Amino acid sequence: MARVSGAVRVLIVDDDPLVRAGLSLMLDGANGIAVVAEAADGDEVPAAVDAHAPHVVLMDLRMPRVDGLTATRRLRGRAGPPEVVVLTTFDTDENVLLALRAGASGFLLKDTPPQQIVDAVLRVAAGEPMLSPTITRRLMERVATEAGSYERARAALSGLSPRERDVVLAVARGRTNAEIAAELLMSVGTVKAHITHILTKLNLGNRTQIALLAHDAGLA
Template identity: 45%
Template sequence: MTRVLISDDDDLMRAGLIELLTNDPTIDIVGQAATGRQAVEQARRLGPDVVLMDVRMPDMDGIMATRELSRIAPGARVLILTTFEQDDYIFGALRAGASGFLLKRTRPEDLIAAVHIVAAGDSLLSPSVTRRVIDRMARQPAPDLADQALLAGLTRREREVLELVARGLSNREIAAALVVEESTIRTHVKRLFMKLGLRDRVQVVIFAYENGLNRAE
């Protein structure tokens, strides 16, 4: 069973999400919260696998709650579900440790699939959000690289894989681009996570963005 905590200040939205997700017999709704602070407290007590997190909430917003959850309950994966597609929300949530960012207009079947994807340890962004991340990353001027030592520790092939992951390519697409087996790419990706201290592909995108990779020339 995938244990899910729902955090949203809209009573009707929480009720709708509960009704939707309980249609999947492998999802167990273990709790619900109306504020970010309640979400943090319940996650600490209930130990969910996934927290569905709204952004705009009273008391503590979803981004602050996500940051706190990353600190006190790292086993809980946060999937942001919001109406708002603003850059500040997207990048704030991903930097805070969210494993996914979806819009509330997402199709029901895609939301259920997203819960399972995030619970399995992978990451997920809605297509429009992925496009915004990549576009903004491409416009970002090169900063002073605080992570030069980490980047210098990558092999040439690992650096190539890093840049392709950061562009949003799947393992299969990277394997095709580099003309290698998909299993080889999976190995490279695991080594990237380990060497860079990253948890998932979303964090790879943020790392690349913050370090000026894949920017427009």
Template identity: 50%
Template sequence: MIRVLLVDDQAMVRAGLRMVLSAEDDVEVVGEASDGAEALRLVNRHRPDVVLLDIRMPGMDGLEAARRLSADAAAPGILMLTTFDEHEIVDEALSLGVAGFLLKASSPEQLVDAVRAVAAGSGVLDPAITRHVIDRFADAPRADPRAAAALADLSPREVDVLRLVAAGRSNAEIASVLFLGEATVKTHVSRMLLKLGLRDRVQAVAFAYESGLLTPGG
């Protein structure tokens, strides 16, 4: 059972999240908080697997809560809820070890899939956020010979998958481009990340530019 804590200052938003997640047999909402300070207390009390954390809240906001939670080695996975106009804080949140970002406008299916992915130790990025990360690394590429050498550890198919992941493609889109099943794509993504020692798709974007696999405008 995946234990989830909901953190948002809007009661109606929390109610909607609870309704969606509580309908799943493998998810349990163990608590709700309206700000970061309350979230910290409830994390200590309930020890959730995933914290669904809003960014902008009165009092202690989501970034500060994420910073304090991440200081604990036993911290839960943090999935941050964001809107289209909050990309400027993505870099700071990623540096704190946040596991993923999901737009508030995402579908119920995307929400459930994201919670499951974070609980399993994977990273999650909404495609709109992925675009921001791609643009940042494209604007400031960093050549790293060690990263380039690490590409040799990948199979040709895994290189194709890495290139498409770094281009912001979803697993379904990659499956369509490469004429593969989506389950096969998931396997390739997992193996690629494991071989390169990467945590998630965000790090894969950075690696693709650092290794020279992708170049600005390429």
């Protein structure tokens, strides 16, 4: 997805009308964010995206007809998809992994403080993933134990140049583009170019999936 200029356009997807209303009220009043549409189920997402062109989708997991995981996978299969932040009450390890591997750029709980939700929307719109700290710790423990993941990840990363591997490691540590540039003594534009090349080489959808692969490979 191209980086956002102007207000970040947000689509809220949740089957609870009170949750949608609360999120809309909170986000639409935040500087730099505009809530452009709401949807009550995952099956409404494609039409809402076509009609309103959001930059970020706040996605619930549990919905009656099409769940958030399925809706996220369908979005990632489209050209130029919006970024997805999963916002849910269910934080099991399996849900986190499935959401991130489906292409979500962030995973937050519904009891996350409002400012952190606002920050997450702005961060993923800028191309940087967002996970709550507790989820990050548990995720790292989980991916390290998945059978076969280490060998597959090492094989996938073997085709990268040493500089690209440095960038992968920095992404896995949660560094922003500016922090990576300062750490590796390169421009922010060069960092962005490296990340684009890495995504293409590894056939991945976003930075979060780069981080997952790095942790699978034991690099971080």
